[in-house]
Amino acid sequence: MAQAPGEIEALIALMARLPGLGPRSARRAVLHMLKKRAVVMDPLAQALARVAATARDCRSCGNISDYDICPICADNxxxxxxxxxxxxxxxxxxxxxxxxxxxxxxxxxxxxxxxxxxxxxxxxxxxxxxxxxxxxxxxxxxxxxxxxxxxxxxxxxxxxxxxxxxxxxxLARGLPMGGELDYLDDGTISAALAARRQV
Amino acid sequence: MAQAPGEIEALIALMARLPGLGPRSARRAVLHMLKKRAVVMDPLAQALARVAATARDCRSCGNISDYDICPICADNxxxxxxxxxxxxxxxxxxxxxxxxxxxxxxxxxxxxxxxxxxxxxxxxxxxxxxxxxxxxxxxxxxxxxxxxxxxxxxxxxxxxxxxxxxxxxxLARGLPMGGELDYLDDGTISAALAARRQV
CATH class of the missing domain: 3.40.1360.10 (Dna Topoisomerase Vi A Subunit; Chain: A, domain 2)
Incomplete structure (x- = not known):
């Protein structure tokens, strides 16, 4: 589809590969950014560039943050x-x-x-x-x-x-919050029954 | 929500403001980028920076492209x-x-x-x-x-x-391609009837 200029079309194609976005919604999102360049596109471009430049895996736990050791591992x-x-x-x-x-x-x-x-x-x-x-x-x-x-x-x-x-x-197995027996699968009900607690 | 480090959380908040994305899907999209930094996040960050730097309104027609006069207006x-x-x-x-x-x-x-x-x-x-x-x-x-x-x-x-x-x-008014009378609104049917053509 050659309806949008090259660079913009390339951006749409990359956005469309994100989970939850398809070609149509990626086009809508990019168009929204193009129409609000100063308040939407520029801040997003800067934030993305910053994160792309600094994000890394924590050497200890594998969490992703801006540091070699993530804030959770660094917190004594x-x-x-x-x-x-x-x-x-x-x-x-x-x-x-x-x-x-x-x-x-x-x-x-x-x-x-x-x-x-x-x-x-x-x-x-x-x-x-x-x-x-x-x-x-x-x-x-x-x-x-x-x-x-x-x-x-x-x-x-x-x-x-x-x-x-x-x-x-x-982690314990049992009924999720708000769970109704009639709608829960047999496995969950059996697990909740086996792990029953005295009240 | 302080579960993700500051810069990443800021990026999620900006993504969540795009049409079609909410806080949940923005978090999923950002996480996907974070996990595929080299193949997803870096190209997207570069494409977005390029478009943010070059996109402008065509002085003649108002279309958005990389040029002061868009390719359509420039095409003789x-x-x-x-x-x-x-x-x-x-x-x-x-x-x-x-x-x-x-x-x-x-x-x-x-x-x-x-x-x-x-x-x-x-x-x-x-x-x-x-x-x-x-x-x-x-x-x-x-x-x-x-x-x-x-x-x-x-x-x-x-x-x-x-x-x-x-x-x-x-533009003409009438039945859309694949349109079924039973599902179309009265206005469309009336317009199609008024604009009927001899076959």
């Missing part, structure tokens, strides 16, 4: 001896939004997958084992997704950590 | 004596995608609105009148949206052009 108040293992940076952000966790994280960057040849080294599992000693960890919380891939990976990590003697725990 | 093969008046650059792109029009455009940048104090000068209507003589126009096609605002503006422009003696036409 979070040296609680408890590390929460997540698949992805988005999961770390979700836990931080929820707010309940005060320790540090370890971001795997995915799940084990023989098909896509994602092995333990790619997922930074050796680094997790090393952190048990170097940070004197008491507990590792496996906060992986409740999917087959997530649980397979959790099982592997639990085995890998067993020799160290560290306590390994996992 | 399009000096057909016919100008198509559209509300917005997105409408110009839509007409170019459709492909049937070989003349030049005039982008109003909106519709007349007393409430938002958008008058004829803001919509570049005097410039349109001036182009009739300077470009020796035979016909002005009003390709405004079939909305109340679009049609009010079309009516005003037709009146403003009347003294010049130029032919003023408007």
């Amino acid at each position: 108040r979070r040296a609680t001896g408890v590390v929460c293992v997540v698949e992805d940076v988005s999961d770390l952000w979700a836990l931080e939004r929820a707010g309940g966790f005060k320790g540090r994280y370890h971001v795997l960057g995915g799940t084990l997958s023989a098909l896509e040849s994602v092995g333990p080294d790619v997922l930074r599992i050796p680094q997790l084992v090393a952190r048990i000693e170097s940070e004197n960890l008491r507990e590792v919380i496996l906060a992986l997704n409740a999917t087959v891939e997530g649980q397979t990976t959790a099982h592997y990590i639990a085995e890998a950590l067993a020799p160290s003697g560290v306590t390994v725990s996992a | 093969r399009r000096a057909t004596g016919v100008v198509c008046v559209v509300e917005d650059v997105s409408d110009l792109w839509a007409l170019e995608r459709a492909g049937g029009f070989k003349g030049r455009y005039h982008v109003l940048g909106g519709t007349l609105s007393a409430l938002e104090s958008v008058g004829p000068d803001v919509l570049r209507i005097p410039q349109l009148v001036a182009r009739i003589e300077s470009e020796n126009l035979r016909e002005v096609i009003l390709a405004l949206n079939a909305t109340v605002e679009g049609q009010t503006t079309a009516h005003y422009i037709a009146e403003a052009l009347a003294p010049s003696g130029v032919t003023v036409s408007a």
Whole structure:
């Protein structure tokens, strides 16, 4: 489609590859930016250039920030001896939004997958084992997704950590907030029943 | 929400203001960029900076491109004596995608609105009148949206052009391609009936 000039068309094509945007919505977004160049496009271009120039993976936990050691790992108040293992940076952000966790994280960057040849080294599992000693960890919380891939990976990590003697725990299973039995899957109901608590 | 570092959070907030993106999808898009910095974020940051630096309104028609005079106005093969008046650059792109029009455009940048104090000068209507003589126009096609605002503006422009003696036409009204009578509104059906053609 040659309806927009070259540079603009190239920008639309790149925007269209972002998740949640297609060619149509990318065109709308770019057009909106073009019409508000001073208040929308320029600040966005500057913010994106800044983040592109400074963003990097935390050398300790794998979180993404502007520093070699992310603010969470750099915060000594979070040296609680408890590390929460997540698949992805988005999961770390979700836990931080929820707010309940005060320790540090370890971001795997995915799940084990023989098909896509994602092995333990790619997922930074050796680094997790090393952190048990170097940070004197008491507990590792496996906060992986409740999917087959997530649980397979959790099982592997639990085995890998067993020799160290560290306590390994996992997020509880049960009804989500606002969940109605009639709409929940059998697996969730069974798990909630098995993990029932005295009130 | 302080879950992501400052610069990244600022980028998410700016992305969330684009049409079609909310806070959630902006976060997903930014995270996708952060995870593919070399192949997604860097090219996008460069393309956006380039467009932000070079994009400008065409001095003649109001189209947006990298030049003071856009490629359509600069193309002498399009000096057909016919100008198509559209509300917005997105409408110009839509007409170019459709492909049937070989003349030049005039982008109003909106519709007349007393409430938002958008008058004829803001919509570049005097410039349109001036182009009739300077470009020796035979016909002005009003390709405004079939909305109340679009049609009010079309009516005003037709009146403003009347003294010049130029032919003023408007897009036909009727069934859209694939339209089914049962699902179309009464206005469209009435318009299609009134504008019926012998076959």
